[in-house]
Amino acid sequence: MKVFAVSDLHLPGNQNKPMDVFGGNWTGHLEKIKSDWAEKVSQDDIVLLAGDTSWAMVLDDALSDLRKLAGLPGKKVFIRGNHDYWWSGITALRKSAPDETFFFLQNDCVRFDGLVVCGSRGWTCPGCADFAEGDKKIYEREGERFRLVFQSVEKLRLPGDDLIAMIHYPPFNAKRESSLFTDIFEKNGVSKVVYGHLHANAGAYPMRAQRGGIEYFLTSCDLLDFRLARIY
Numbered sequence: 001m002k003v004f005a006v007s008d009l010h011l012p013g014n015q016n017k018p019m020d021v022f023g024g025n026w027t028g029h030l031e032k033i034k035s036d037w038a039e040k041v042s043q044d045d046i047v048l049l050a051g052d053t054s055w056a057m058v059l060d061d062a063l064s065d066l067r068k069l070a071g072l073p074g075k076k077v078f079i080r081g082n083h084d085y086w087w088s089g090i091t092a093l094r095k096s097a098p099d100e101t102f103f104f105l106q107n108d109c110v111r112f113d114g115l116v117v118c119g120s121r122g123w124t125c126p127g128c129a130d131f132a133e134g135d136k137k138i139y140e141r142e143g144e145r146f147r148l149v150f151q152s153v154e155k156l157r158l159p160g161d162d163l164i165a166m167i168h169y170p171p172f173n174a175k176r177e178s179s180l181f182t183d184i185f186e187k188n189g190v191s192k193v194v195y196g197h198l199h200a201n202a203g204a205y206p207m208r209a210q211r212g213g214i215e216y217f218l219t220s221c222d223l224l225d226f227r228l229a230r231i232y
Helices: 030-038 061-070 090-095 135-156 180-187
Strands: 004-005 045-048 077-078 102-104 108-112 115-120 162-167 192-195 208-210 214-218
Touching: 030 061, 045 115, 090 102, 108 135, 115 135, 135 162, 135 180, 180 214
Parallel strands: 004 045, 045 077, 077 102, 115 162, 162 192, 192 214
Antiparallel strands: 108 115, 208 214
């Protein structure tokens, strides 16, 4: 079983949101992703999608985007990003999944053979350029949500299971200083973290980084040249 990741697909969701306004490399970006996906991934593999999947405002419109991924191999695990406004009730979302290969995490986790994947959205961290006084309350609330995540992990994780965490926002600032998120990842024995949110402005954030014994992967699709990153 191999594990891949890609995030920030920004599919149109029946909105007038052409992504090529952000650069010509976005032209036909979904077809590039699907081609690479079909080449790399087998039915037994896992693909992690760390948020901002669709511009849709309501679930029905997002489902039109999710169905574009339905024929691709592997188990698909999603978390919510800051632009996923269509993601409202988790129960309705799970009931609407295009098929049994779709998994949606909301402050919880899912277990596969020898692997637990957990996740939540997160928020911008202190020390980030866009962190303002009003962000502190949301940042602390998102830290509490990750505590719920790991309560869920405790119930599912078996001895020897590896643990991957998904978070949409970068879990640290550009200096990779500690945060509520990095502290809780280290406390709970996470081995790898997948995140997205950043695009051409990634700046000092590397595609892969080591911190506190954990490997971090930035997986925004344009930074990956619209290919999947291999996590395992």
